[in-house]
Amino acid sequence: MKKTPYMVMAMLFTSGVSAAGMGTDDPLLYKVMINKLEIRNTDGPDPWLLDADAWVGKDLNKFWLKAEVERVDGKAEEAELQFLYSRAVAPFWDFQLGWRRDIKPEPYRDFLVLGFKGLAPYLFEVDTSLFIGESGQLGVRLDVEYEYMFTQKLILSPEMEMNFHSKDDEAVGIGSGLSDMGFGLRLRYEVRREFAPYIGVNW
Numbered sequence: 001m002k003k004t005p006y007m008v009m010a011m012l013f014t015s016g017v018s019a020a021g022m023g024t025d026d027p028l029l030y031k032v033m034i035n036k037l038e039i040r041n042t043d044g045p046d047p048w049l050l051d052a053d054a055w056v057g058k059d060l061n062k063f064w065l066k067a068e069v070e071r072v073d074g075k076a077e078e079a080e081l082q083f084l085y086s087r088a089v090a091p092f093w094d095f096q097l098g099w100r101r102d103i104k105p106e107p108y109r110d111f112l113v114l115g116f117k118g119l120a121p122y123l124f125e126v127d128t129s130l131f132i133g134e135s136g137q138l139g140v141r142l143d144v145e146y147e148y149m150f151t152q153k154l155i156l157s158p159e160m161e162m163n164f165h166s167k168d169d170e171a172v173g174i175g176s177g178l179s180d181m182g183f184g185l186r187l188r189y190e191v192r193r194e195f196a197p198y199i200g201v202n203w
Helices: none
Strands: 004-008 012-017 029-040 048-057 061-072 075-090 093-104 109-120 124-133 138-145 154-165 177-189 198-202
Touching: 029 198, 061 093, 075 109
Parallel strands: none
Antiparallel strands: 004 029, 004 198, 012 029, 029 048, 048 061, 061 075, 075 093, 093 109, 109 124, 124 138, 138 154, 154 177, 177 198
């Protein structure tokens, strides 16, 4: 298991309500969030990581854009985009349907996405997806995060992510079964709700 301490650059949250939706019972809303923006201190070249998403829509129906990029030595080694339609199906739970493209590593891979995102009992944030690829490749991703509040501003966030695939894809370095698994622990301080630097460690 590879242990990677990392130093965080910043975490940024912005949100707002469009002027067109103000004064109605179901206004048009939008939100842009940079969940992770960090440089990781490793034994080799230090990678940069960006994890961001944005959504626009109303209370029950939204459109999502998710992006993950990892750069090493100035080059993108991993890059993924998801475009999703999201529908609230229960209190704190959304069903998501859409498309995922893996831009890096090459060659491109495209997937149909079916997923659920929400808040599980005991306030665990869960994002789970089924990916159906063009060549019959099936993938499952489980991402779970928890927030422990020491104070209103100082927050500890453990996180776990697991990826499973139905078969090998040697061209992009994917193995069947449990392809990869990561654990992270981040301690952030919310200078403002919109800006929270953090430090952490990753395995």
